[in-house]
Amino acid sequence: MLKTKKIKGASFEHDAACGLHCIKMNNITVRDGADTIIENINLHIHCGKITVIIGRNGAGKSTLIKAILGERKHEGTIEFMDLKDRTVKDLRIGYVPQHLNMEKNTPMSVYDLFASYISRSPIFLRKNSEVYQRVKEQLRIFDAEELIDKRACDLSGGELQRVLLSIAITPIPNLLLLDEPVSGIDQNGMELFYENIANINKNFDLAMIIVSHDFDFVRKYADHVILLDKTIVKEGEPSEVLESEEFKKTFG
């Protein structure tokens, strides 16, 4: 079950990470009235790298994600650079949310969910066969193509997670943001999920920022770890951060 799979279905005109795209965040600060929620965040991320953000509740992790997405007003700049020709480009962001706003009997199939984000062909009118094929192909990357006609509210946490991952990498972004992606997923689902993350990292030319509470995952997969508490308290390699005084003070 957990043998490493090669990512199927995707054609690789997008090559594996070249390490030559970089995302620079300078002095990201978010305020809410007089309160400062996060301040002076400086990050430098290359494609092919997994950056994990850890921190206690209320440390501003989700706020940082929302600032990067442009949903929260922030000070500071975010630049995306191609080091091959030194040009500044538009940053395309993929996002995997924690929850969807849906109730138990929401009449929304996986196709409906997927197509509403990637197509303008009205989903209430008909299934567009072109879009349907594309959705199926993208789901196949995570072995989820058989879910396409199921109701999204009937999926298990792990299944929904794979669907959301497919949505996030359609089209392939430069930066993939995951906000506590394993909440509500069982152990098996979690391992499969981490495997998928490793596969995306290997096969697509993108950088990842993951908010996580799972320190085993951090140790195993992260290239760079950031301990956040309003600002960056400590950053570096996983072992370096997980054994630091600052880490013990926050989680000890």
Place this chain on the structure above:
Amino acid sequence: MGTLYKVMETLLPFSWINYNFMKNALLAILIITPLFGILGTMIVNNRMAFFSDALGHSALTGIALGTLFGIANTNIAILVFAVVFALLLNMIKRRNTVSTDTVISVFSSLSMSIGLVILSRGGNFAKYSGLLVGDILSIEPKEIGSLAVVFIIAMTFWFFCFNHLHASGVNATLARSKNINTNRMEDCFSVVIAIIVMFSIRWVGILIINALLILPAASSRNIASNMREYHLFSVLIALFSGITGLILSYYMGLATGPTIVINAAILFFITLFLKPSGND
């Protein structure tokens, strides 16, 4: 209009169709109920029932302003008020300082009171009490025309914007990551609901308009498994309750609007019963 009447008389061999007011009412129902059925799907999905209810109440102010500006400008006054009301409400909601329910409540009661104050100047509100339950039997061809225009506007919006609207409702942050302007979608949708509510309030009535928006979609939800079924069933349920409500009210001498609502409510309970068990 004359040819349309003839066609209806030929197609429907019933005694009630010989009255022009019944033909007009039937036409109005054929426009209003599918429209309500369709919009209702998203109102129920995004839990905006309270919002649409508030819009219904605020229609009183729209109508009051219409009477102030004279009959000729009623529609324009109502339209402008609907748009301003919806956008203002969204704006204050987004400032996030008070809970949404509270904001809507304040808006709803304020606009209802303003409407009541204006309409009851000189102490003759009784003239307007028909607004509470509406009177679809009094609709005129010209007004059916404006309903048809509203219908076309709303359907055009739905055709081009439904996906993005749906995406914004399911997860706004995810929608933003796909470059969907969620606030603009929300504003457009609110304005469309506002316009529809304002234009149909005189025929449907303040007290029952929200039931007509919510019930068909809520029933459809019980039995649909995707967006296409959701819309289709909702439209069929809305049409069915509308038409049967009109006919029943004719033969039994009941108020049309409430009869339609009762039919829709009965259908809701039937679908609730039909709903596959094990899914609750």
